[in-house]
Amino acid sequence: MHNQLLVFAGSTRQQSFNRRLAQVTAAMAREAGAQVTLLELSDFDIPMYNADLEAHGTPADVLRLKQILWEHPAWIICAPEYNGSYTALLKNTIDWASSPVKGDPDWQDGTRPFRGKVAGMLSASPGALGGLRSQSHLAPLLINLECWLAPQAFALGHAGSAFDDHGALVQPAHRDRVRAVVDQVLWAAGRLHPAAV
Numbered sequence: 001m002h003n004q005l006l007v008f009a010g011s012t013r014q015q016s017f018n019r020r021l022a023q024v025t026a027a028m029a030r031e032a033g034a035q036v037t038l039l040e041l042s043d044f045d046i047p048m049y050n051a052d053l054e055a056h057g058t059p060a061d062v063l064r065l066k067q068i069l070w071e072h073p074a075w076i077i078c079a080p081e082y083n084g085s086y087t088a089l090l091k092n093t094i095d096w097a098s099s100p101v102k103g104d105p106d107w108q109d110g111t112r113p114f115r116g117k118v119a120g121m122l123s124a125s126p127g128a129l130g131g132l133r134s135q136s137h138l139a140p141l142l143i144n145l146e147c148w149l150a151p152q153a154f155a156l157g158h159a160g161s162a163f164d165d166h167g168a169l170v171q172p173a174h175r176d177r178v179r180a181v182v183d184q185v186l187w188a189a190g191r192l193h194p195a196a197v
């Protein structure tokens, strides 16, 4: 059976708050009984998108990523905020993953890894707004790729003091907000993809 939930962060920074939030999210979803894949974008060797480069062949890790995205009916993305939007890393990753592979029966439809996915959004930032504006830019991109967005979302502000030394969220209210996103994404995926979850 395919894993139910894919969780990843749009940062590869070692001490990333969004990677920590992704770890918390994955643990919560496992506690809720879901099968979870916690994906690290640093495990993928994906260059900056360039159509000339692509014309020589889609990188193997892009194909690997497409397959993983496609296999999971539900996703939660932890999106850092750079300059009021989401990161170039996240954009570049999604651009490659959504680019059609000419002549490939699996991936000539660029939207295939995205279509019908239930997607939840989280963000974390040292700032007061918690990276909320990254979500407001990410949302239309995901909808454009035919994802179903969960109405529940959460932006974790003041992230520098939000985690303890073990990476756990200190405040129960924060844990509750993350749990609400996890629960809603799993709930919706169970209805949209009953055979897969």
Ligand SMILES: Cc1cc2nc3c(=O)[nH]c(=O)nc-3n(C[C@H](O)[C@H](O)[C@H](O)COP(=O)(O)O)c2cc1C
Residues within 6 Å of the ligand: 011, 012, 013, 015, 016, 017, 018, 019, 080, 081, 082, 083, 084, 085, 124, 125, 126, 127, 128, 129, 130, 131
């Ligand atoms: C180029 C750049 C722009 C940033 N712009 C914002 C911003 O607009 N809003 C915000 O809350 N934080 C901003 N930050 C701070 C990030 O939220 C902070 O670096 C955060 O730790 C990044 O996420 P990460 O910890 O998951 O790597 C920016 C950081 C960088 C490097």
